[in-house]
Amino acid sequence: MQKFALSVLGQDRPGIVAKVAEILADFGCNIEDLSQTILQWEFAAIYIFSKPDQVDPEDILHTLEQALNPWGLTVILKPADKPNKWIDEPADPFVVTAIGQDKVGQIAKLTGIMRDFGCNITGLKAINHSQTFPDKMVMVFEIAVPLSTNFKQLRDELEQAAHSVGLKFTIQHRDIFENIHRI
């Protein structure tokens, strides 16, 4: 069994996930991980699935495209990679929250610093017009901070950068959210 990564992107409508799942099942493929989201009206999904050895991935791609292209969806299929050194590095999960008026370059500024410190972004949501802050941009980054990081320096640089682009900012270990909100 070989693992593949599949991504589907395009305008949202009912039935996309069902269609992809049916096609993969018909080929005897097992979906191992699936994440799907909608931003405004654009649908995006990424699947990791394993396929029987005798099935040609070109056949899967062709079938998916035939079904999904008419709906305005783009399909990308590639063999899934093995974990690299960034994924394996021991790290602590932190959550960065940044809130303020929407401006060009905010995400670039913050993520540039995260990159410079070797932090891997494991989850990111940037939401305009959230319920809590209807007139502001809200960014929530989940990042893996390598254990060797000088945390104070990372925090200070992120904070300075956030302020320079008009954002209020916090960085907190993920455990705090689990503790406060979950029993």
Place this chain on the structure above:
Amino acid sequence: MLSEREVLSTFEMIKNEHLDVRTVTLGISLFDCASDDLSKFFDKIYTRIVSTAKDLVRVCDEVGDKYGIPVVNKRIAISPMAIVAAPFDSEQMVEIARTLDKAAREVQIDFIGGFSALVEKGMATGDLSLIEAIPEALTQTERVCASVNVASTKAGINMDGVYLMGKTIKEAAHLTRDRDGLACAKLCVFANIPQDIPFMAGAYLGVGEPGAVINVGVSGPGVVKKAIDRTLEANPEADLGMLSETIKKTAFKVTKIGELIGREVAKKVGVQFGIVDLSLAPTPNVGDSVGEIFQSLGLDSIGVPGSTAILAMLNDAVKKGGSFASSYVGGLSGAFIPVSEDLNIANAARDGFLNLEKLEAMTSVCSVGLDMVAVPGDTSAETLAAIIADEMAIGVINRKTTATRIIPVPGKKAGDKAYFGGLLGEATIMPVREGFSEKFIRLGGLIPAPLQSLNN
């Protein structure tokens, strides 16, 4: 992925609602430092405190940074000095207080508590020496806090101790007359003092406690107020049952944070974790007030009719939420109503909504007592003792902790302002019915333990 709501509500609590860990207090037992040689005793207690607490401030800051929740105060509580230093006289006790102050400065903590005596049933030599030393000790030191337990449900009220504390408070105020009697702001008189309070000025480490232990005091009146406001905004029909539920849930969250941070600090400092004291402890900052909660719940001001009922509900909801969040809740755990330390309560006293009698009534359902109350400088030791006795009676009969931290402000009268500075704030001096209690106080003796004590 965490939900947006979870992340943003935490962001709001920290950025706009003054959520913090109010104090991480390291309890240090000094019993094995006992000696009748004063210089040896100094060396032993200084070394013990400094070596145990040397990393406390750094670790608290690191852990606070990690979770994005500031640990505002780092403090130390020690074994009751009246027992540890029992062989010494009052002058030597003052020297001991200076040593404690020096150790506190060395490890950069803001207060050290435990210059304390437990005299609910009677006074031993060490207790007398310590109490006699309190006025000088609190005048000559900056960071030392003192407490004296003069009553308990099991023992009754030691009225000789109460009278002695009335005189001690007068003397402490006199010695710091140039600072509005500041020494009295570092002195609490208790009934049923808990052994593990992390909050000052009452913190000390009781005799049944470990050698070293981290106790955490969490706060968050601003968070509670905002939670109530949000509930009412979302549902204008919300009744007190629903609002009590909101307070309970908020207290749960705040307590969880305290325990998480306390346990990590304890691990890194290498000592046992003790308890979380979930108390709504205000500061003189706008938006960090217990008094404002009363306004959110519909009263024009704390102190008007309805205040005791609200405080009872608030105290109870806080305890319920806290006890569900942690199995190790201790200390005072409830709502504080310190007059000078809460801008809103101080204003209520200034504007005449809150007087001493109403405050006393409210202490029957709050978690501490008459706290940071400024009274006229000419209030006699006997009247102060009578006020203390009333407060002790409330604690003894209701099987709860009560305390007084009362400041007769030298040279000032009712309606004047007293300034204590920093977190201690400022307060309008409340009028007192003076000169009617002397005969009662001079009777002395022990008021016997109440029927409530016979529960075996």
